[in-house]
Amino acid sequence: MGKRALVLFAHGARSASWAAPFERLRDMVAARAPEIDVSLAFLELMSPRLPEQVAALAARGIDDVTVVPVFLGQGGHVLRDLPLLLDELRVAHPGIAVRAVGAVGEDPQVLRAMTDYCLSSLPSPLA
Amino acid sequence: MGKRALVLFAHGARSASWAAPFERLRDMVAARAPEIDVSLAFLELMSPRLPEQVAALAARGIDDVTVVPVFLGQGGHVLRDLPLLLDELRVAHPGIAVRAVGAVGEDPQVLRAMTDYCLSSLPSPLA
Numbered sequence: 268m269g270k271r272a273l274v275l276f277a278h279g280a281r282s283a284s285w286a287a288p289f290e291r292l293r294d295m296v297a298a299r300a301p302e303i304d305v306s307l308a309f310l311e312l313m314s315p316r317l318p319e320q321v322a323a324l325a326a327r328g329i330d331d332v333t334v335v336p337v338f339l340g341q342g343g344h345v346l347r348d349l350p351l352l353l354d355e356l357r358v359a360h361p362g363i364a365v366r367a368v369g370a371v372g373e374d375p376q377v378l379r380a381m382t383d384y385c386l387s388s389l390p391s392p393l394a
Numbered sequence: 395m396g397k398r399a400l401v402l403f404a405h406g407a408r409s410a411s412w413a414a415p416f417e418r419l420r421d422m423v424a425a426r427a428p429e430i431d432v433s434l435a436f437l438e439l440m441s442p443r444l445p446e447q448v449a450a451l452a453a454r455g456i457d458d459v460t461v462v463p464v465f466l467g468q469g470g471h472v473l474r475d476l477p478l479l480l481d482e483l484r485v486a487h488p489g490i491a492v493r494a495v496g497a498v499g500e501d502p503q504v505l506r507a508m509t510d511y512c513l514s515s516l517p518s519p520l521a
Contacts (some may be wrong), residue, residue: 269491
């Protein structure tokens with residue numbers, strides 16, 4: 268197996284501050300997997316877009332790309348836009364294995380951590 | 395203290411499937427806090443919107459509302475739209491305490507769970 272990459276795929280937004288939690292996530296993942304090329308890519312409004320980022324990875328000799336949709340909801344962006352982007356990437360970069368996993372919001376541990384956070388946000392302790 | 399509510403505030407989307415993880419989150423929170431009125435409300439594209447939901451809570455005799463922004467990024471929706479909505483709610487419902495906490499994506503435990511998920515999505519085990 269050659270060089271592997273993990274691309275955290277997020278929506279993008281107009282406000283630069285929006286990306287901060289995603290940058291933190293990228294840094295946390297990179298710190299725990301130093302042998303993996305970890306990067307962010309966006310669907311719209313922010314750079315790099317996914318095709319641009321995968322082209323950059325290809326230029327660096329990466330041959331295996333896992334895309335993690337950092338979305339809470341699984342709507343049109345994850346179910347329709349992302350598969351189309353992946354199809355285009357596979358045509359553009361036939362030498363690279365490109366796969367995507369489910370959205371982070373579907374992961375039971377992420378859901379559990381969000382549940383804990385919701386409960387901890389209540390003004391007084393639960394019995 | 396009177397009756398308390400927790401409102402999970404999400405963006406909303408055109409695709410009905412988008413809301414599934416949020417509904418699961420609502421159910422998980424409700425199961426762990428049976429004494430709290432737990433509900434979803436949306437910024438746009440889905441019902442109920444936040445003002446509509448808080449009006450319904452007021453009609454049920456709730457006097458304390460905590461709004462949790464179920465957003466990963468902290469952009470214009472969380473930093474600008476939500477505070478304006480909260481101001482309007484406080485004017486519309488002066489008898490109800492309404493507060494919002496930070497977005498779920500800013501919570502360290504949520505970030506850690508997302509980090510774990512990203513690492514687990516790699517095709518072969520890390521050394």
